[in-house]
Amino acid sequence: MSEATPILEARSLVKILGGNRVLENVSLDIGRGRVKVLIGPSGAGKSTLLQCLNFLIPPDSGHILLEGREVEKTSKRELCAFRQQVGMIFQDFNLFDHLSALENVRVALMKVKGMSKLEATERAVAELKRVGLADKATLYPANLSGGQKQRVAIARALAMDPKVMLLDEPTSALDPELIGEVLTVIRDLAQAGMTMILATHQISFSASLADEFIFMERGRIVEQGSPADLLARGAQSRTQAFCSKISELTGESGQSGQSGESGQSGESGQSGESGKAGAERRL
């Protein structure tokens, strides 16, 4: 495999749901260590695209290639092997409700990777530590906050050693004061070189991480490019129009037209702070 081969590549994905063309000939690829961010109005097909990428929703046509090799979607074994290498984070966490945090991370290591209980436990503890939840290992989802649940979900996906992570609006179901802790984990991941495709409405946060913004509307990729280009003042891009609408609604100020760096320090500090403050209030 050459350096230039994308880790994950989708070619002309089409998905029709209930007569609607939810994905219309969508192609994209992502190289090692890159972060691509899907943005766009709800119903644009972001979530469907992410779920098509690991065949949770099988695309009606199109091809998906992992490190240059096409995934044979009719082979169940190959599909399972493929999904192990593609981590998925869901909007509503989907932790296994009957298992503790530790067991949530451990179960697939044992069932899918065939690790011994001891080995799997060690790995699970390490992953929980990485997302800052070593002390919550014995708690069940019912006793975790939304932010903690999402971090356990991230630990669970990371434990499988994925080559790429797909994150489907990971903070959309969270209370505002809990978003910061999850974004921090995602930033750490990006800085550690994890390849990621992220659907989000956290524009300024993702602008600080993303190598590329992909703007989707009505099942198509309408625009793509670096956040700096798309959000530049006077860029006249659909992306910018969309983002300024979001920032008007959320009161997030001044993210359009700023470079990634300033966006990063501005927002991350804020949300980190408010996350902490929120936690203290809860205590």
Add this chain to the structure above:
Amino acid sequence: MSMPYLEFLRGELGPGLLDGLWVSLVVIAPSALLGGLIGLTAGVLRVYGPRPVRWLTECYVSLFRGTPLVVQVFFWYFALPYIRVGGHGIVLDPIPAAILSFALCSGAYQSEYIRGGLNSIKRGQIRAALALGMTTRQAVTSVVLPQAFRRALPGCGNEIIYLIKYSSLASIITVNELTGTATTIAKNSWRNIEVFCTLGVFYLLLVTVATGLLRLLENSLSVPGFERPQS
């Protein structure tokens, strides 16, 4: 002329009913176990099975929930011997015939509780399991079913309580379990009130013990988010 109740209980009724109790347990325990197993399998197949299998299990449930249990008991005991398969009729002894009827009937009801439990688990759970690389079977057995079972347990327990009581129907195909024994004693002694009231107490005790055991099981499986609602 007639001896006092306590003497009757100690001398005749008690020992008789204890024998009957033993036979009842021999019928109930395997029926409950087998019924649970059938219910679990049928429930899973009704939700996750391929279409023809789903259809078959639906038919099974409709048939066994839709006909009176007495008719089913009569069928297995009286009618089955007349059905010739390769020149042989299948003759079942009373106890196996009773166990077969109860297990099949109980299984049909149990599958309904299991199906409800499975359907109450959000799709996201199975999706998350698949996304980790589990096969559908692994996702169902190690993620969905353990949760569904906890949700279904109160209903399944209820069905076992029913089973304890409808096991009395075994008496009509000559099984000398609690009710069968009691009927005999009542006929011979003419002490209907004492016999049948005492019989009632035996069933009450049996159900109480079963309720306690089921509660223990529920508690041992209880995890936060799946506990019994505190009333």
